[in-house]
Amino acid sequence: MMSFKKVIAILTISILYLGLCGCFEVGPKQFYDDFSSYTMGEKAPFGEWKVKEGGFKIEGIMSEDKKSINNVAVPINNGIIYIDKNYTNFELIVDIKRFEDKDNPKIYFRLVNNAQAGYFIEIERYDRGYALYKFNGSKVEKLAESYSAAPAGTDFYRYKVIAKDNKIVFLVGGQKYIEYTDNNNPILKGGIGIGGGRAYYDNVRVTPLE
Numbered sequence: 001m002m003s004f005k006k007v008i009a010i011l012t013i014s015i016l017y018l019g020l021c022g023c024f025e026v027g028p029k030q031f032y033d034d035f036s037s038y039t040m041g042e043k044a045p046f047g048e049w050k051v052k053e054g055g056f057k058i059e060g061i062m063s064e065d066k067k068s069i070n071n072v073a074v075p076i077n078n079g080i081i082y083i084d085k086n087y088t089n090f091e092l093i094v095d096i097k098r099f100e101d102k103d104n105p106k107i108y109f110r111l112v113n114n115a116q117a118g119y120f121i122e123i124e125r126y127d128r129g130y131a132l133y134k135f136n137g138s139k140v141e142k143l144a145e146s147y148s149a150a151p152a153g154t155d156f157y158r159y160k161v162i163a164k165d166n167k168i169v170f171l172v173g174g175q176k177y178i179e180y181t182d183n184n185n186p187i188l189k190g191g192i193g194i195g196g197g198r199a200y201y202d203n204v205r206v207t208p209l210e
Helices: 004-021
Strands: 031-033 049-062 069-087 090-098 106-112 117-123 130-136 139-146 157-164 167-172 175-181 190-195 199-208
Touching: 049 190, 069 106, 090 106, 106 157, 117 157, 117 190, 130 167, 130 175, 139 175, 190 199
Parallel strands: none
Antiparallel strands: 031 199, 049 069, 069 190, 069 199, 090 157, 090 199, 106 117, 106 190, 117 130, 130 139, 157 167, 167 175
16 A cells, blocks of 8 residues: 555655646736835836836825825826736726826736737727727727716726636626627737726736636
8 A cells, every 4th residue: 555655745746747847837816906015106117017118107196085195006108017927717807097088098908928919998088988909019909899888987986807718798887888709819818907098097906717
């Protein structure tokens, strides 16, 4: 009969082998950033965030209850920052407050090739709706659009992207606005990002799904 120590040794070697050969892959863990750990005025890159284009900085704004100042992330010249991790199936939540009704901030996900390709959701100007895009370099393709929108105005609103396999769902304030299945060479994993429009960004959370 094989001893307990030998069983443990065989299991350990097997796990190490699977890791070395790439057969056993552990995906990235949950990510959360409320930007409170950074200094007011600090410019990206900060924390795990990388700069795709333009710039980003940390600012302070009055909390919703008017009792404190909260740190938020703000684009410089429509800058974009991203987290370079390979999320596959996930839920992405971002709180966004536009500067003005005419601003159109964006939420990026499944970013690959140093964020040169992936998807993004655009919050269209004047609450006219939302649009889902797929891009690769300078090539940008609109995949889906909602012609209605939550009345966000210039208040903070919570936006959620759920990506599972080749299906993408977009919700605002808990209500679904876009549901799309990409059957044309879908991007199935990648990083997440924010920016591309004037707004305050806060409470970015990525939760991997089974």
